[in-house]
Amino acid sequence: MAPRFTVTYFVQSANEAEAKARALDIALEQTVEVPRSTVPKGYVEDEILGRLESLEKDPGGRPGFLAVISYSEDDVGGDFPQFLNIVFGNSSIKPGLRVEDIGVSPGILGLCKGPRHGIAGLRTRAGIGERPLLMSAIKPVGLSTVALARLAHDFALGGMHYVKDDHGLVDQKTAPFIDRLKACVEAVGEANARSGGKASFVPNVTGPATAVIERAKQAQEAGAGAVMVAPALAGYDVVRTLAADPDFTLPIVSHPAFSGANVVSPDCGFSHRAFFGTLHRLMGADAVIYPNFGGRFGFTRAECLSIARACATDMGGPKAIVAAPGGGMTFDRVPEMREAYGNDIMYLIGGALLQESNLVDACRRLVAAVHT
Template sequence: MATDRILASYLIETPEPPEKVAEVMAGEQSCGTFTRVEGETDALRARARATVESIVELAPATSPSLPNALLERKGTQGPWRRARIEISFPVANIGANLPTLAATVAGNLYDLGEVSGLRLETVHVPAAYRARFELPRIGIAGTRRLTGVASGALVGTIIKPNVGFSAAETAELVARLCAAGVDFIKDDEVCADPDHAPLAERVPAVMAVVRAHQERTGKHVMVAFNITDETDAMKRHADLVEREGGSCVMASLNWCGHSGIQTLRRHTPLTLHGHRNGFGALSRHPLLGISFQAYQTLWRLAGVDHMHVHGLQGKFSQPDEEVIASAQDCFTPLAEGIDDRVMPAFSSGQWAGTVPATWTAIGSDDLLFMSGGGILAHPQGPAAGVASIRQAWAAARAGTPLDEAARSAPELAAALAFFGKR
């Protein structure tokens, strides 16, 4: 791709000729508007205008995917043509400005009167432009180094119940989970700084038991404290985690915003665990919003180390194909010659029984495999839950069916018997 342009691809639906709509999109998101204006010289347009790179028309739809008051006022009846469009944007229009990049590739386009559906599918940036943004501080290799897990999937869990525990009760649970053998523990996205367990109390209480476990065993368990908040508060919370010997903080990406995450990344050396809650509102409709490839590109430019992708055969709405593609996006460098891969975090209804599908589809264990109920609700206790997942990973890597492996793995056998009925 050109070294001075950003390339974005879109799926559109429109009653207009797609080539006309593509030009409207290119003009709207660069130097143009619906009509030529004073000062918009040919030289300026040549320098600053976005360019339509390709148009591939698809089969039309029988009805519009989304309401459009402008088309309704005009009495437009279709046909509703669909097309994939690639548009390139001059880097010089944007600079190293992540919010403006997002506004350029995913801004007013969604409101255009010419479309009855529009979805941002991919964003690709040149290497020189990618180098102007934050890289992961920790990433895959650093996460393995900090947790001491040289090979195999990192087994993690989530604090459950989500909210309600005091700081002391949370620390007691974390101590049990550390003893159970997990590599990673995270707060839930809805538990950040609640009155009953404020971070000022929860972080010291939890890290006291994490440090004690490390002194006994040599094992550092990575705890992702949810520090989602306004920017100055997140910086204070991150400083507290660092002072207490923690290695990771978590933030709800969509609600903190690109600027907030960039500021946090620049402020702290800790692992930055990116939680994507709310992504479904941006992605579930096939003719609206943003795909994960484009979404994770923007957040990786902000410097996150981990990205949630949901889980295979999980409890959420995403099909397995989307989860697989999302994980592969995390493993794919954004630009040639720059290793900015991030660790995909699998969660949502994960347990020993979903391991084989994960291994078969991903072919890598450079991932966080997070199981809440699959560990904490195991009939033989959390330690058996962790053991069942590790046994399942060993079986999957060896190509051994789980029911066969379970004959010599009682924890796995109990998990299959208990969770397999649900």
């Protein structure tokens, strides 16, 4: 018998009998996808078929139950997309079902090596010890390569540890990828030479399937300090592939674009911690960007803190990664963010800094506020 991993689902249901029927349907749908009466006896029934391990009333008060279902590693076949398919393939199409947690097995940990660097590696690159990390984004789309490189320079000169592309910057005619990459790496390098800092430029390598890996390799060759990928756009296995590639050594920052429908419903999709925490660590992301509470996207404080905890909890192998909340970080919220997140965090702030008349000075004031 192969080891088994588990998935905990929220099953919306008015009573236990209905919830159990729905949970048993998940076990079928996610594995054999045939009526229960036709499941072949022996190996298929005993090993491949999902197994309902427990069912209990939702402790959070939602109208439903938590069902823990185990799956055999043999279901996965050493294939990360198939692992995702087993976790929530066809059942993701059905209403009232949500992935709350994923419990990994040795085989899954072997398949998913996790992040190469994690929060410790990102801090080492930045040379900051145990303090919070800071990241900013050059924007908007439509600016020239020269203008974007100037912003990258000023962010770095002001003390930002990581300066990334906006997620909408790809290969537009106003700032083609390779030109922007080279100009911004050079600009950040010039700022480091002036300040003695260790800022890194982080290009967005999200793009067509044939381009993502190529752009990541170009970023490494050009001297970038990390790369950014939106897994929901480029493909979840792209991140895992890059993280596992022995010839690719840069940290990977994930961006949440196109992923919102996975988490915004309380009874469908994924819990915030399972999606942005567990899955991104298994993919191999070193930092995961997500919307901060109190910003323009509506994540709650509890949801955001659950992500941060999932980024750091012991998974039996994958390194702790850094949660990077953004979309609502301002100067006057620094004390609130420090109280909520502590030191093991990467603050992503862009728009609030760009509103300031002196960008370099604004960055320095933010660094002082966060590191006080």
